[in-house]
Amino acid sequence: MSFLRRFLALALLLPALARADTFVFTAIPDEDESRLQQRFGKVADYLSDRLGVEVQYIPVKSYAAAITAFRNNQVQLAWFGGLSGVQARRLVPGSEALAQGYEDQFFKTYFIAHASAGVEPADQLSDSLRGKTFTFGSKGSTSGRLMPEFHLREQFGEAPQKIFSRVGFSGDHSRTIAQVQSGAYQIGAVNYSVWESELAQGKIDPDKVRVIWTTPSYPDYQWTIRGDVDGRFGDGFKERVRRAMLELNDPELLASFPRQRFVPASNSDYAPIEATAKAIGLLDD
Amino acid sequence: MTDRTGSSAVLFQLARQSLSYGEQRVLDDITLTIRHGEKVALLGPSGAGKSTLLNLLYRQQPECSAWQPQGGGLVDLLSVYQNIFIGALDRVGSLPALWNLLCPLPAHRRAIEALAQLLGLQEKLWQSADRLSGGQRQRVAIGRALYRQQPVFLGDEPVSSVDPLQAEALLKHLLEKHETAVVSLHNRQLALDHFDRVVVLRDGRICCDCPASELNAARLDEFYQQPDSPAYERPEPASEGWVIRTS
Amino acid sequence: MIALSGLLPSRGSSARTLNGVCLLMIGGALLALIGADIQLYSVDPWQELSRIGLGLLQPGWRDFPTLLEAVGQTVAFALLAVALAAPLGLLLATVFHWLPVRLLCAALRSVHELFWGLIFMQLYGLSATTGLLAILVPFTGVFAKVFAEIFEQQSPEPARTVPPAAGGLKRHLYTLIPQSWPALVSYTRYRFECALRSSAILGFIGLPTLGFHLETAFKQGQYSEAGALLWAFLLLIASIRFWLRPRLIPLYLLAALWLLPETIGFSNGGYLWQFISSDIWPAAVRAGEWGAALDWYAMMFNEQLWPGLVQTLLLTQIALVLSGVVVLATYPFASRALAGPVLRWPGRFLLLVLRSTPEMVLAFVFLLLFGPSGLPAVLALALHNGGLIAFLVANDSDAERNGPHARPDDPKGLMRYAYIETPRRFPALLALLFYRWEVILRESAIMGILGIATLGFYIDSAFEEIRYDRAFLLIAVTALLNMLVDSLSRRLRRLARSDRAGLLSRRH
Structure with a gap:
């Protein structure tokens, strides 16, 4: 196998084996993905200062790519969503949730509706949603897919495809808002913090689109680290990373995520997410 | 019969x-x-x-058999020399044949120059076949058949x-x-x-x-x-x- | 029979078979229209659309070095991939008569570059290797097929005057390859443009090419940045003929090697074996529980494969016929003979925009306009592919304008369109259309945002849910479907007695 691997490495121009002592992390923020390299490069510098090893940031496009990189050991630390964190930790035994954002302890999803849909805000989702068009965010998103689908199934006892006349995946929270605001979809499910920030920026016209229901809170984004980092970067490395995260207080760095600060988290915090994912068939037992 | x-x-x-x-x-x-x-x-x-x-x-x-089809079977992009040389492909190895595409083999060059003289193509030997008139093309085809050197x-x-x-x-x-x-x-x-x-x-x-x-x-x-x-x-x-x- | 077809002049094409094929396709599309998921919703898109329009008119990019770097890497991936894929394809084309090679090539090209990217990402992480292979692998399949077709179109006569004892290698070297050289070169040039598009699109899954920034900007509604990227890409494509000089290619290749992004982090490629032996098989198969495995396959068939297949075929059929309409409607505006030397520039610009704008962007604009259904998908696919074919057809018309068939007393304007240009271009047009059938089938993967569950939608979901067993099954079925469509279109092309290699060879 090792011969074959070496041969493949040569034959397929496998990139030069990058410095094995570099600690690499990735992160996809839930809003504003522009200039990732510049913004998270600063986080890398902060971590490098605190940890005494070279730290690099690698930008990825999707949770699936982040999980793959985490599993391949291309990155050792990742800022995952609730669901993607669970998926990643299932694939890499020994990996741990280190810390989550302060806001992530009680994350929410908003159901939003275009004015013409004629759906009134209420304490729970009503039958007036039936037959409307509906869009999730990205397929692997916790706030844009997992939790809204869970609550839809719970309240209607049916798959979303049965409730709505059409179910789309906008791919992104900002897209969800744009598509519902333009009436392309009548209903959408969106990460509450993205909604609040776009509302503050004046990108949302309240006459056209409004929140009709808010989900109960659930845990979301968290830092997850591979279990084998202590072996590679020295004993206690994992704890030092955790401390570095919890003590991160530079507002500019925190704004990249964007979170107020980080608080401790553990794998068990995400048991409800795992159970939910299993309940709606996104994870196999 | x-x-x-x-x-x-x-x-x-x-x-x-x-x-x-x-x-x-x-x-x-x-x-x-x-x-x-x-x-x-x-x-x-x-x-x-x-x-x-x-x-x-x-x-x-x-x-x-040296075979000359109606159209002549010329390869437009190749020179008159190369087109005639094709008749000898069974007499040269693969590597010399490959080399000959870049730089003519001296022995064949001499033989084909003589043949071109006979066919009235000596002026055209290094032109590509697509630049030739119908009659010239046919003479190249004859050259290839002759260069096959078959009975x-x-x-x-x-x-x-x-x-x-x-x-x-x-x-x-x-x-x-x-x-x-x-x-x-x-x-x-x-x-x-x-x-x-x-x-x-x-x-x-x-x-x-x-x-x-x-x-x-x-x-x-x-x-x-x-x-x-x-x-x-x-x-x-x-x-x-x-x-x-x-x- | 093969011997006979070489011996005897083949029968000429008949307008009747051509018309029959067309009617069949149009009839199929009309039938598909009944079954397809096409609807109109009343929408209020003007706020968003005006922002998009404004962004396109006022492109802005604050970070110029990043833009340059993205352009450079887009070119680097495309150039290296084509430089490797074309010779490989040439080798495979010489043994293309061998069935296993044909099947292998069909399998390679039946999987979309994005999915190849996702597969190689499992093995090589986010690296230059992944990006290169994602273009290289399907392109090799395409090159092999098209090169073999170009070979097929060459006169067999020169090869038959070669001494039989000379053997295949020398025969190819002296006849087939020089005979088809112009066509090979011009197709490779054309394919390079496709590679640039693929390279840009691969940014969608994380390679540092133009698509990386474009997707982000577009997703986040930063339309002036998206506009800048789109313009940069259009400029890149439009200027190919000015900078892609044969003599400079070695230099470019060296620069491309140097430009390839450095792989960040250690990616050991060590998951290859696990990926092949375990990841892509359902748990029940791995455990040897055949009853459960059967249930799994039945579930996949009922819930994803069958409905996905039906939607994919319906949309593809409509998009194909609509592409034909787009071609017939747009190519005259880019043809020198029909639009004139000056007026054809707006037409050429339109075709450039159509073929270079990623379908995802087109689909999104139409989604805003018409609401979510098959309609935006069909329109996006038809405009993109129609624009591409119209570009090739217009080039063909330009190349033949002073050709042997040109007569000073040829009619002008509409009559020329109806009596000269269109009939002359039609077989090639049809052939290109059939060829794009495969491509449209692959591209149907973009329909996720429209809530249309095509096979591509399910494949994308499977990757997103880290369910490689599902992804593998769906990709395998898509590949089979592609092969089927390929052989069908091959047959239809034969019926239409087309001449695509001829078209491509005359383009430059």
Whole structure:
């Protein structure tokens, strides 16, 4: 196998084996993905200062790519969503949730509706949603897919495809808002913090689109680290990373995520997410 | 069919061969034997099946035949030299052949230069084939056939685009250089002058197969005339030598 | 029979078969229209659309070095991939008559570059290797097929005058390859443009090419940045003929090697074996529980494969016929003979925009306009592919304008369009259309945002849910479907007695 691997490495121009002592992390923020390299490069510098090893940031496009990189050991630390964190930790035994954002302890999803849909805000989702068009965010998103689908199934006892006349995946929270605001979809499910920030920026016209229901809170984004980092970067490395995260207080760095600060988290915090994912068939037992 | 060459080895043999393409019968019940040393001219109106017959013959002796198809089979992008060199591809290894594409092999270069002189192509030797006139292209094709250096020549109207004087000289040279030849022609006089046997095809059938000495231009003309066309009443001028007419 | 077809002149094309094929395709599309998921919703898109329009008119990019770097890497991936894929394809094309090679190539090209990217990402992480292979692998399949077709179109005569004892290698070297050289070169040039598009699109899954920034900007509604990227890409494509000089290619290749992004982090490629032996098989198969495995396959068939297949075929059929309409409607505006030397520039610009704008962007704009259904998908696919074919057809028309068939007394304007250009281009047009059928089938993967569950939608979901067993099954089925469509279109092309290699060879 090792011969074959070496041969493949040569034959397929496998990139030069990058410095094995570099600690690499990735992160996809839930809003504003522009200039990732510049913004998270600063986080890398902060971590490098605190940890005494070279730290690099690698930008990825999707949770699936982040999980793959985490599993391949291309990155050792990742800022995952609730669901993607669970998926990643299932694939890499020994990996741990280190810390989550302060806001992530009680994350929410908003159901939003275009004015013409004629759906009134209420304490729970009503039958007036039936037959409307509906869009999730990205397929692997916790706030844009997992939790809204869970609550839809719970309240209607049916798959979303049965409730709505059409179910789309906008791919992104900002897209969800744009598509519902333009009436392309009548209903959408969106990460509450993205909604609040776009509302503050004046990108949302309240006459056209409004929140009709808010989900109960659930845990979301968290830092997850591979279990084998202590072996590679020295004993206690994992704890030092955790401390570095919890003590991160530079507002500019925190704004990249964007979170107020980080608080401790553990794998068990995400048991409800795992159970939910299993309940709606996104994870196999 | 008469056996005029006695005990020479049989090179080509067809026995009651027929060939159809879809509805259309191209060759119909052809029986033909050609022996070593014969020079056979193949005549007949367009569409009579001459090319098809020559193709069939080539398939019987591909190894020892120099084959010149109607279009010449030139490769446009290659120079005259390379086009002639193709005839020698079985005599050179793969690597020299590859090298020759970049830089001509000296021995072949000399031989082909001499050949080009003979063909009147010495000025054009390094031009690509697509820059040549029809007559020049045909001479390149003849060059390739000669450079095959085989005992048998099979040519499908090999000199049709060359001017009449040169045509005669080239045909003579081809017949000298090959012990056996089967050549389709549309110039009947050339056939009578230079071949010892004439085979006339019409509508896929052999309608005449006899020594050239037993034929003359007037007799040959009869084979070309169409019973159902107005031209039947109006004999072709004997001097013209070829017929351009489709049925 | 093969011997015979070489011996005898083939029968000429008949307008009747051509018309029959067209009617069949149009009839199929009309039938598909009944079954397809096409609807109109009343929408209020003007706020968003005006922002998009404004962004396109006022492109802005604050970070110029990043833009340059993205352009450079887009070119680097495309150039290296084509430089490797074309010779490989040439080698495979010489043995293309061998069935296993044909099947292998069909399998390679039946999987979309994005999915190849996702597969190789499992093995090589987010690296230059992944990006290179994601273009290289499907392109090799395409090159092999098209090169073999170009070979097929060459006259067999030169090869038949080669001494039989010379053998295949020398025969190819002296006849087939020089005979088809112009066509090979011009197709490779054309394919390079496709590679640039693929390279840009691969940014969608994380390679640092233009698509990386474009997707982000577009997703986040930063339309002036998206506009800048789109313009940069259009400029890149439009200027190919000015900078892609044969003599400079070695230099470019060296620069491309140097430009390839450095792989960050250690990616050991060590998951290859696990990926092949375990990841792509359902748990039940791995455990040898055949009853459960059967249930799994039945579930996949009922819930994803069958419905996905039906939607994919319906949309593809409509998009194909609509592409044909787009071609017929747009190519005259880019043809020198029809639009004139000056007026054809707006037409050429339109075709450039159509073929270079990623379908995802087109689909999004139409989604805003018409609401979510098959309609935006069909329109996006038809405009993109129609624009591409119209570009090729217009080039063909330009190349033949002073050709041997041109007559000084040829009619002008509409009559020329109806009596000269269109009939002359039609067989090639049809052939290109059939060829794009495969491509449209692959591209149907973009329909996720429209809520249309095509096979591509399910494949994308499977990757997103890290369910490689599902992804593998779906990709395998898509590949089979592609092969089927390929052989069908091959047959239809034969019927139409087309001449695509001829078209491509005359383009430059």
